Amino acid sequence: MxxxxxxxxxxxxxxxxxxxxxxxxxxxxxxxxxxxxxxxxxxxxxxxxxxxxxxxxxxxxxxxxxxxxxxxxxxxxxxxxxxxxxxxxxxxxxxxxxxxxxxxxxxxxxxxxxxxxxxxxxxxxxxxxxxxxxxxxxxxxxxxxxxxxNVVEAVQRYKLSSADFAPADPTVDMLYLIEAKSVALEESKRLNMRLEGARDEAEAQAYTDTLTNLQNRRSMDAMLYQLLRSDQPFGLMHLDLDYFKQVNDTFGHAAGDHVLRHVAGVLQDETRVGDLVARVGGDEFVLIIRGCVDLSVLGGIAWRIISRLEEPITYGDDLCQISASIGTTLSSFYDRPVADQMLNDADRALYSSKDQGRARHTVFDPKQFSALG
Amino acid sequence: MYGLVHRALQCFAQDIYGEDIWEKVVVEAELPFHEYEAMLPYPDHHLDDALTSLSNLLERSPAQVAEDVGTYLVTHERMETVRRLLRFGGTTYVEFILSLEDVHDRVKLALPDLELPRFEVEVHSETSFSVVLDWSRQGFGEVLLGVLRAMADDYGTLVMLEVGRSFRSGEVLEVVKVELFEVDFTTGREFGLIAGGTAS
CATH class of the missing domain: 3.30.450.260 (Haem NO binding associated domain)
Incomplete structure (x- = not known):
């Protein structure tokens, strides 16, 4: 037509x-x-x-x-x-x-x-x-x-609805997309926050002994590395509990755990915030006393720790009796201190304490030990 | 599938029946998590397992539970986003029904990895429609039924809905039939194109 x-x-x-x-x-x-x-x-x-x-x-x-x-x-x-x-x-x-x-x-x-x-x-x-x-x-x-x-602002201010836009105009689809994307972005942000929190927690756990909340061996390695790298003086004490096995055998593992937590408290009490107290084995601990190479100070700390650990620990109706042997070395003993060697030497001093009848503190003596080794 | 879908079921169980029920579902369905993340992918079978466990615990059929999930998605305040995005479909319930054909593509724009069914709307008359679901999974028909029922309330429209099956070239597709009775049955709920858009 x-x-x-x-x-x-x-x-x-x-x-x-x-x-x-x-x-x-x-x-x-x-x-x-x-x-x-x-x-x-x-x-x-x-x-x-x-x-x-x-x-x-x-x-x-x-x-x-x-x-x-x-x-x-x-x-x-x-x-x-x-x-x-x-x-x-x-x-x-x-x-x-x-x-x-x-x-x-x-x-x-x-x-x-x-x-x-x-x-x-x-x-x-x-x-x-x-x-x-x-x-x-x-x-x-x-x-x-x-x-x-400006449509977003205008829609809000003048309460425009989809009827105010031509059907061929994709504005409403755009608003839909803005809203949907914002929701998705919010969800992603929340997820990121949760993952970040979980990462922090995992990181903290990786450096913490979960039973005692002390630092662990990994954390000790990190601090030794840092101190040696920056050439800072420090004292290293290796502590091993005496008679701990008897506590475990007599009163059970729960009592043992209780004792370990008590020990952790004592070690933290006797050190400063910047020092490191790490549980590096079942009943083995390492203390790093930063900036201190004074043997009389370290000796004082060691004896205070031993005497406090020898006080009986109450667990329910039971009294747990332990003590500790300590071996100490100083970064100043070495021309170029190395972590493994210092740990080794502290360990040798510790075993010297054990050999001498436990509940003792021994300072590593480079001359004596080098003669032996 | 996106955790968004798993999470919807999780939130439904928690919000409507309480934390305890969800914990039981997690145990019974042997789900490896307690909480689904909306933006991470999870296996599809978690969804089936969780729905089966939840239905058993509630002593209701999976279809009934699925329908309630659909209603929950539109009506619960925690899911306000879903209602809002659906309301973008149109200013009337009929426009909304017709807009269901766009949902799949719209969602793809926002979340390219989220798999949702494709809806096809057959218009029988001005008041009678069929929404055909094209999806590899069965069981979404009841969820859609719940959504459409709740959206009818949202628009203030009186409708009758029914889930059926349709045979197409050897495939069985789920269909939701929609019959409109009264368009302005109640005043419905408000909707602005911008969330919280009541600035003067």
Whole structure:
């Protein structure tokens, strides 16, 4: 039924109802040749809830930032079709962008029923051009605006709903995506926080003896490495409990664990915060006393520890009796101290204590031991 | 499958029936964790095992439990996100039903690895629809039933829903039939395009 029309520009004219235009482009402005607003898309109208834009001069309501140097509506028309960046002069100055399209003079299309044989009417231009009228003279302009990324703010402020956006406009999908992605990102952040917490905990556990909460061998290695690297003086004490096996055998492992925790408390009491107390075996402990190579001080610490450990430890109705043997060496004994050698020498001093009847403190003597070894 | 799905079942059990029930499910289904992480992948069979155990503990059929999970996803405050994302589908219940066809692709945009069924909506009349589920797994029909029922309340629309089966080229697909009775039965709940978007 549609007839091929000659491709005259006038035949391409599309007659639009204002409402249809509003549905297609909810953020449009139709502007008269004099620069007055003739119609406003329903969503754009919502952004100015307290006033009607119709009848006002476009440039009095809107500030045009692009194109540059627009002082009159005529300036804008000279640009022909162009991208426009604008915002309200007053109130909420949300930035908007869109397309400015000047409309040219066209003939109005009217149904023509003068066709043969009652067929459907054909749209034909109503030729009303009188001589002297200029083809292409302006009929004003159409501007289709968009809020761009400001849409999030506008939706919130003006309570826009999906009905305020054209079905072909992906804005609502964008808002959906923003929300869905934010949720996913939040979940990921929470997961990262939990993993970070778990990592910290695992790291702490890796350096801690879980029974006594003292440091462990790994932690001791790390500190020795650090001290030797930075050439700091320190005293190293190797402590082994005496009669601990009897406690375990007589009162059970729970009593043994209780005793170990008690020992840990004593060792921590008798050292400073910066020193290291590590449980390096079942009933073996290493103490690193930082910055101290004074044997009288270390001897004092050793004897205080031994005498405190010899006090009976209550476990339920039982009294557990232990003691300790200690071997000590100093970083200052060596020209170039090495961790393994120092541990070894402290151990030899410790066994010397044991040999001498336990509950003793022996200081490693380089001359004596080198003679033996 | 994403832990998001496992976690939904976990949260349902915890929020509706309490921590104790979930602990029993973990033991009975021999799940290796107590807590599922939404953004990590887990084996699919955990989901089946957990649903079976939960149904046994509650002395209800898996289908009944699945439907309650669907309702929970829309109505519980902990799952507000799900309701909100579904409400993006449209301003009316019919628009929402028709928008189910987009859910799969929309979710893919946000979480490319989350597997969800593809929904196909057959329109029989202005008030009668069938939502066909295209998925490798069975049993989601009841969850969808619960979701659609709760969403009808959300829109304030009175509907009748039913889960059925459809045979298509040798495959059995789950179908949820939707019959609308009254579009404006109640006022429904509010929805703004931006969460908490009540700024003046």
């Amino acid at each position: 549609r007839r091929e029309q000659p491709t005259e520009p006038s035949t391409r004219y599309i007659p639009f109802d204002e409402d249809v235009l509003g549905t297609l482009m909810p953020m449009h402005l139709h502007i008269s040749p004099t620069g007055h607003i003739l119609s406003v898309g329903p969503t754009l109208a919502k952004l100015k809830p307290d006033q009607s834009l119709i009848g006002q001069r476009f440039l009095e309501v809107f500030e045009v930032k692009r194109p540059l140097n627009i002082d009159s509506f005529g300036d804008l028309l000279e640009h022909e079709g162009c991208v426009i960046r604008t915002r309200f002069r007053q109130g909420d100055r949300l930035g908007m962008k869109g397309l400015f399209v000047p409309l040219t003079q066209q003939s109005v299309m009217l149904p023509d029923r003068r066709e043969e044989g009652g067929s459907a009417p054909v749209l034909r231009p109503l030729l009303r051009d009188h001589p002297g009228s200029v083809r292409g003279a302006t009929r004003g302009a159409l501007i289709n605006l968009s809020l761009g990324v």
